[in-house]
Amino acid sequence: DAGVIQSPRHEVTEMGQEVTLRCKPISGHDYLFWYRQTMMRGLELLIYFNNNVPIDDSGMPEDRFSAKMPNASFSTLKIQPSEPRDSAVYFCASSFLGAGSYNEQFFGPGTRLTVL
Amino acid sequence: QKEVEQNSGPLSVPEGAIASLNCTYSDRGSQSFFWYRQYSGKSPELIMSIYSNGDKEDGRFTAQLNKASQYVSLLIRDSQPSDSATYLCAVPPGYSSASKIIFGSGTRLSIRP
Numbered sequence: 001d002a003g004v005i006q007s008p009r010h011e012v013t014e015m016g017q018e019v020t021l022r023c024k025p026i027s028g029h030d031y032l033f034w035y036r037q038t039m040m041r042g043l044e045l046l047i048y049f050n051n052n053v054p055i056d057d058s059g060m061p062e063d064r065f066s067a068k069m070p071n072a073s074f075s076t077l078k079i080q081p082s083e084p085r086d087s088a089v090y091f092c093a094s095s096f097l098g099a100g101s102y103n104e105q106f107f108g109p110g111t112r113l114t115v116l
Numbered sequence: 117q118k119e120v121e122q123n124s125g126p127l128s129v130p131e132g133a134i135a136s137l138n139c140t141y142s143d144r145g146s147q148s149f150f151w152y153r154q155y156s157g158k159s160p161e162l163i164m165s166i167y168s169n170g171d172k173e174d175g176r177f178t179a180q181l182n183k184a185s186q187y188v189s190l191l192i193r194d195s196q197p198s199d200s201a202t203y204l205c206a207v208p209p210g211y212s213s214a215s216k217i218i219f220g221s222g223t224r225l226s227i228r229p
Contacts, residue, residue, distance in 0.1 A: 031215055042221045043160070043204065050215060091159055097215060102148040102167060103208065105217060107159040 002026075004108035006092050012114045018080040021111045024073055025094030033105060034067055034077050035091040043091075049075065082115045089113070119143060120207050122220035129227055135192040137203050137223050142186065145210020149181060149188045150217065152204040160204055160219075164190060195227045 005024040013019055025032045033048040047057040052069045060067070064083070069075040079086055089112050093105040121140045129135040141149075148167045152160035166172045166179040166188065178191040188207075192199055205220040 033216070043219045045216060048216055056216065095215075102165060103215060103217075104150060104162055104165055105206075106162065110159050 004092055004094050004106055006090075006108035006111050008111060009109060010112045010114075012116065013082055014116050015083055016081045017115075018078065019082045019086075019113060019115075021077040021090050021092075021113070023075045023077075023092030023108060025075070025092070026096075026106060027073070029094035029096045029106075030072075031095040031097060031103065031105075032069060032075050033093040033095070034075070035093065035107075036088045037091060037110075038088045046077070079113075082113075084115045087113055087115050118220075119209070119218045120205055120220040122203075122205050122223045124221055125224040125226075127223055127225050129195050129225065131195055131197060131227055131229050133195055135195045135199065135225055135227070137190040137192075137205075137225065139188045139190075139205030139207075139220055140186055141188070141205075141207045141218075143207070143210045144183075144186065146207045147210060148208055149179070150206040151177075151179060151188075151190045152206060152219075154202045154204060154222065156201070192225075197227050197229060200225060200227045 007022045034046040037043045046059045047067045049069045067077045089110045091110045092108045095103045095105045097103040151164040154160045164179040166181045172179045176193045180189045202222040202224045204222045206217045
């Protein structure tokens with residue numbers, strides 16, 4: 001399996017621009033998570049989906065952030081408009097909760113976002 | 117009180133020694149516990165899972181769980197420079213179907229030659 005795939009790996013944009021981050025989870029996984037990591041705040045859960053349905057978006061910082069999962073193999077995290085304080089590494093992770101599984105999460109390589 | 121607490125370090129250990137990383141959690145209902153390793157500039161990588169009280173060994177790594185004390189630890193034997201990384205303790209809340217995980221802030225480990 002290729003693991004969790006994220007794109008782009010690096011994104012540099014100017015304040016006010018729209019940013020879209022993409023994620024392809026591991027095939028067969030039914031949970032997908034979006035995290036943000038900064039030195040100051042550590043690893044923060046933004047939102048997670050189960051079977052393509054958003055379950056908990058309480059970690060989404062504000063209305064500028066939105067996430068979708070149109071099908072089992074693709075999710076997007078969008079920031080519009082972007083601000084310098086959004087600069088961070090954004091990780092996508094996926095997991096499977098079922099017989100013999102304890103919902104271990106597997107992370108993608110991350111997208112390093114810099115907003116100038 | 118944070119839900120998952122770790123000493124941020126840095127923890128400096130000589131090569132070949134045992135590195136001991138500790139984690140406490142607040143939710144008595146939690147049933148599964150994970151250790152992730154994160155190298156600088158990389159993503160977290162799952163290295164150990166433990167679900168029952170006691171010890172679980174995997175190569176040079178041993179996870180120890182004490183649910184009564186709400187304490188989980190990771191021991192790394194024969195520490196190598198390649199073990200230098202940040203180690204994240206992760207615990208699903210006990211109230212849910214354990215679908216999400218609460219991560220600690222991580223302990224930075226440095227193995228000195």
